[in-house]
Amino acid sequence: MGWSERITQALTARRAADGWRQRRRVEHNSVREIVVDGLSYRHFSSNDYLGLSQHPAVIAGWQQGAAASGAGAGASGHVTGYSRYHAQLEEQLADWLGYSRALLFISGFAANQALIHLLAEKPDRVLADKLAHASLLDAASHAPATLRRFAHNQPASLTRLLTTPCAGATLVVTEGVFSMDGDSAPLAALAAETRRTGGWLLVDDAHGIGICGAQGRGSCWQQQVKPELLVVTFGKGFGVSGAAVLCDAATADYLEQFSRHLIYSTAMPPAQCHALLAALQQVQQGDARREKLRANIARFRAGAANLPWQLMPSDSAIQPLIVGENHAAVALSQRLAQAGLWVSAIRPPTVPPGTARLRITLTAAHHSEDIDALLEALYDAADK
Ligand SMILES: *Cc1c(COP(=O)(O)O)cnc(C)c1O
Numbered sequence: 269m270g271w272s273e274r275i276t277q278a279l280t281a282r283r284a285a286d287g288w289r290q291r292r293r294v295e296h297n298s299v300r301e302i303v304v305d306g307l308s309y310r311h312f313s314s315n316d317y318l319g320l321s322q323h324p325a326v327i328a329g330w331q332q333g334a335a336a337s338g339a340g341a342g343a344s345g346h347v348t349g350y351s352r353y354h355a356q357l358e359e360q361l362a363d364w365l366g367y368s369r370a371l372l373f374i375s376g377f378a379a380n381q382a383l384i385h386l387l388a389e390k391p392d393r394v395l396a397d398k399l400a401h402a403s404l405l406d407a408a409s410h411a412p413a414t415l416r417r418f419a420h421n422q423p424a425s426l427t428r429l430l431t432t433p434c435a436g437a438t439l440v441v442t443e444g445v446f447s448m449d450g451d452s453a454p455l456a457a458l459a460a461e462t463r464r465t466g467g468w469l470l471v472d473d474a475h476g477i478g479i480c481g482a483q484g485r486g487s488c489w490q491q492q493v494k495p496e497l498l499v500v501t502f503g504k505g506f507g508v509s510g511a512a513v514l515c516d517a518a519t520a521d522y523l524e525q526f527s528r529h530l531i532y533s534t535a536m537p538p539a540q541c542h543a544l545l546a547a548l549q550q551v552q553q554g555d556a557r558r559e560k561l562r563a564n565i566a567r568f569r570a571g572a573a574n575l576p577w578q579l580m581p582s583d584s585a586i587q588p589l590i591v592g593e594n595h596a597a598v599a600l601s602q603r604l605a606q607a608g609l610w611v612s613a614i615r616p617p618t619v620p621p622g623t624a625r626l627r628i629t630l631t632a633a634h635h636s637e638d639i640d641a642l643l644e645a646l647y648d649a650a651d652k
Pocket of ligand 1: 376472474501502503509
């Protein structure tokens with residue numbers, strides 16, 4: 269089969285399965301509100317949980333950074349793309365999170381690919397939570413190491429995999445807060461199992477960093493676990509974009525010497541590092557925002573108790589409502605849109621078949637009345 273036929277077939281199948289994904293052109297986004305096609309909606313699909321993308325200090329950080337150092341890095345960090353802002357940000361992140369080193373990456377996706385491709389050789393193995401993010405599972409399935417997946421958040425399932433002998437090293441991979449389910453990994457149990465057998469633990473805390481733990485230090489800090497490898501991303505709770513890998517000095521040197529994602533890719537713009545320094549400060553001082561977010565989560569969960577759809581057991585900003593079939597999830601999302609509420613439907617293959625859902629995300633930027641409006645629209649939709 270040639271490319272044209274293959275493409276046509278895949279697109280036809282995608283349409284037939286109610287799985288078509290459409291990017292929408294957003295005209296305005298204030299975290300609490302978005303404007304799409306000239307219509308304004310209350311916004312419940314942002315990962316900008318603290319609303320920092322709109323924070324004046326973070327915006328000023330970008331502007332001042334660009335004024336001082338230009339729009340782009342101009343080269344890989346190994347050539348001339350590594351600035352004092354990169355160095356400052358790496359030092360502050362390492363210090364804040366209690367690691368020897370931090371290394372910046374252009375995105376969380378790139379950081380995960382870089383780590384797993386560099387570490388997972390033959391005859392190593394990667395043992396990943398079944399629901400781990402696509403960037404982790406893709407990297408592991410394309411790496412020379414063997415990939416096995418353990419049952420979601422079940423250390424006993426990991427233990428069973430660990431008892432199988434392996435000639436190489438073992439990397440255990442999980443998220444801190446799961447992106448599509450909103451629940452937290454039992455990090456202490458996973459870390460204990462991993463260490464007992466001499467493996468390393470990688471925690472991707474894309475949805476925990478900035479949000480949980482003292483000063484927003486994330487899931488690991490909250491659960492008092494220090495994984496060998498911690499990935500934090502800046503496109504969610506930090507409101508910007510980019511990522512960092514936190515690790516010991518030797519591992520950082522190893523990445524610096526051998527990671528193709530670092531060596532052969534233009535460094536993050538220095539202005540972005542400057543914006544991230546401002547965002548980091550806001551995260552560290554963000555108790556009031558985290559408190560507001562927690563209050564919004566509590567209000568939503570209390571109000572949602574009698575909805576006919578299953579609300580996942582999550583105390584994070586991610587509050588998934590399981591609808592089941594793709595068409596039903598899309599229909600519910602459309603009904604909410606008619607009521608002026610933007611809530612994305614998430615369908616397979618992003619989530620397991622039969623668990624299409626509304627992925628409701630709450631932020632510190634929401635007001636109580638926004639939560640109430642969402643609840644009212646959901647109960648209205650349930651009545652129809
Ligand atoms: C969003 C996300 C990523 C990707 O991070 P980007 O910086 O957006 O590329 C990686 N892991 C998890 C768990 C995520 O939710």
